[in-house]
Amino acid sequence: MSTDFQQARLALGVRLRELRTEAGLSGRDLSSQLGWQASKVSRLENGKQTPSLSDLDAWVAAVGQPDSAAELRGRLQGLETRYRSWRRQLAAGHRPRQEAGITETNRSEVVRSFEAGVVPGMLQTADYARHVLSRYVDLRGTPRDIELAVNARMQRQAALYEGGRKFHLLMWEAALHVLLCPPDVLAGQLDRLIGLLGLSSVSLGIIPLGAPMTLAPGDGFSIYDDRLVISETWSAELWLDEPQEIALFSTIWEALNASAVYGHRAHRLIARARSSLDQA
The missing domain is CATH 3.30.870.10 (Endonuclease Chain A)
Incomplete structure (x- = not known):
């Protein structure tokens, strides 16, 4: 995986964490609200996993920031323009x-x-x-x-x-x-x-x-x-x-x-x- 890709994914994770903390939610709170395993929130925020579009939509809805959806989608699109998994490709x-x-x-x-x-x-x-x-x-x-x-x-x-x-x-x-x-x-x-x-x-x-x-x-x-x-x-x-x-x-x-x-x-x-x- 390219270093630039990983850095961009880390930046996306930082932004997801900002939205969660601004909403006053712990990682456990958010995972419980979304019905996810707690480890998934951690992986996304630490750049260990690439979110799907549905993950981003669920995230902004849970933190009460629907206006951030377009920004996050743009960041994800930038990732996928560079890194295309064979599963998706x-x-x-x-x-x-x-x-x-x-x-x-x-x-x-x-x-x-x-x-x-x-x-x-x-x-x-x-x-x-x-x-x-x-x-x-x-x-x-x-x-x-x-x-x-x-x-x-x-x-x-x-x-x-x-x-x-x-x-x-x-x-x-x-x-x-x-x-x-x-x-x-x-x-x-x-x-x-x-x-x-x-x-x-x-x-x-x-x-x-x-x-x-x-x-x-x-x-x-x-x-x-x-x-x-x-x-x-x-x-x-x-x-x-x-x-x-x-x-x-x-x-x-x-x-x-x-x-x-x-x-x-x-x-x-x-x-x-x-x-x-x-x-x-």
């Missing part, structure tokens, strides 16, 4: 998230991305994407709209063939070997990567496993022009648009890129991974 399935990706891609002229354990989504085959998305549907228990999500991911790739856009994509060599899918599906994916190496809109860098690095590969992220970073964690997706945050991720991308190989050297790594599948 994927509540309606994977397709809406893929369509959001289409929107951001279409708004951008330059996209820089990094992935450590999977092939970047912009380069995935439909079969590979189907297996990857299935894994995360199973992990998070989200709606199984896999075919719709795969179709949306394939639509997003149309941007690769449109003029005026550049995609600078980095991946760790490990992603060429991770079997999130059957070997024949991974083989087809690697064949596609080789075919894309000559595409003018795509610059594909691969970081060899033994390459000297100044930073360890971490979570995947994408930088859209210099206006937005989307970074994925196991539990959430961060949408970051503050200049200093974008600058930080640009620095991270450049550090990773310094260890990457391109052209015939990237081709050699992909071909080696492809050959290993034939020998298995």
